[in-house]
Amino acid sequence: MVESPTQELYAGNLMEFQDACKDYPKFLHYVETTILKHFKDKLVRTWADLVLHLGCRTTNRVEGAHGVVKEYLSTSKGDLGTCWEKIDEMLANQFGEI
């Protein structure tokens, strides 16, 4: 449903989804009120594709960047100064690559 590329397909998929969850009204209610009502245009591909997002529909990239930072930090007990030093080293290498 989330991946539906056009609005018509989305409507169809939504029907299908409602059908699948008809045994669980509580869950269906949750999905419709908390997610689809508020963030439909931010989540579903139909609307999200209207803007130039360069293929970024997840925060995957930033999670990857976190991973890199943590590899450099190598400890969770450093103070801010040492954290900065490590991140500086990381940036120096990163800009070398770009």
Place this chain on the structure above:
Amino acid sequence: MILDTCLLIILAIICCLFIDMVENADDDLGDRKRSVVDSVKVEAPIKVEASVKVEASVKVEASSVNSDVWKLRDNEVDTAHFFSTRDTWKDKDELLSWVRRQANRAGFTVIIRRSCEGRNAMLELVCERSGEHKLQKRKVKHEATRSRKCGCLFKVRGYVVRKDNAWKLDTLNDVHNHEMVPYVAGHLLAGRLMEDDKKIVHDLTNSSMKPKHILTNLKKKRKESMTNIKQVCNERHKFKKAKRVDLTKMQFLISKLDENGYVYYVREKKESQTIQDIFWTHPTSVTFFNNFPVVLIMDSTYKTNLYRMPLFEIVGVTSTYLTYSVGFAFMTSEKEDNFTWALQMLLKLLEPNSDLPKVVVTDRDTGMMNAVANVLLDCSAILCYFHVGKNIRSRIITDCKVKQNVVVVDGQKKIVGEEKHSKLVDTIFDA
């Protein structure tokens, strides 16, 4: 003649100490019976035990008479076989390192007592426990800390043979009045880092190598190295402290940021002087950001520092689909206020009439979503569908479990039910 004078000296000293000795004799009664009296054929009715304590002052004379006469006491160690050699060495350092190695093999360490350069260059090496044992006057930090000296008389001398300009070794006294340590690894003198070792430690610390790897490196460089991990850690600590000079950790961070041309903003708490948030970017990041402001992805991560401040990271995407870091911020909390501040600082980086960020991808954190909506007015926010999907999946599990608990009571049926349930999760999720 010489024999006679020595004998007289010995007798004189023995007699002087005799009275003292008798009082303390019960300490030393168990000690060895010296054969000195027999060998020099003295018939004087001296108690053999009484001569025990004298050996420190008598030894030098006695060894010049006949060293075989003196048998070793329990805790005395003769290390002659380690140092009896006819070898010569090219220079002082070679001699020194040879003696050190031999001493380590024997189980003690040597220090340089005297040395002189020039025509009559010489080197006098003694055991590190030679010298007077002094009691400490003031209280020290650790109870066990005390002088290690015990008046050891071991002494060797190296000297230059003028003829062929080589160093030779002469043993003056090879008996220790203390026991040898079984192994010298970790000994405070043997394991001490040399100057060039220290430099290696500094270099490797700079490239964020772990102490154990540094130690491996040192041991590979010098096979006979006795250093242990404690020495490396101490040196690292000293080095880091020296780098920071007198600045506090925060001042150090700020000074470093200044030094490297970073753009940074600091927000302090109003009532106190403590730092609330700090945001910084690399100068290269700023130019990147001005070139590729289209998509920004932001998220915060934890477990990066000991103050438990979350690290908020913003990354962008270049035209070649590479990720670059825009900015970092340490925040005290993940409130909307903090995010708003960080984003405002981010906008400050942009040049006046350049494009504003068009798309912002976040996870479903209300604080961040609101901040993005408030600060970046005309940009569209996208939510990470992966995070939302995860939420939904967990929600399905909780919601359906409630139902299943009602339906299934029997244990066996429950397992079947759960299998069905996980299938159900998948089918719903696929939809």
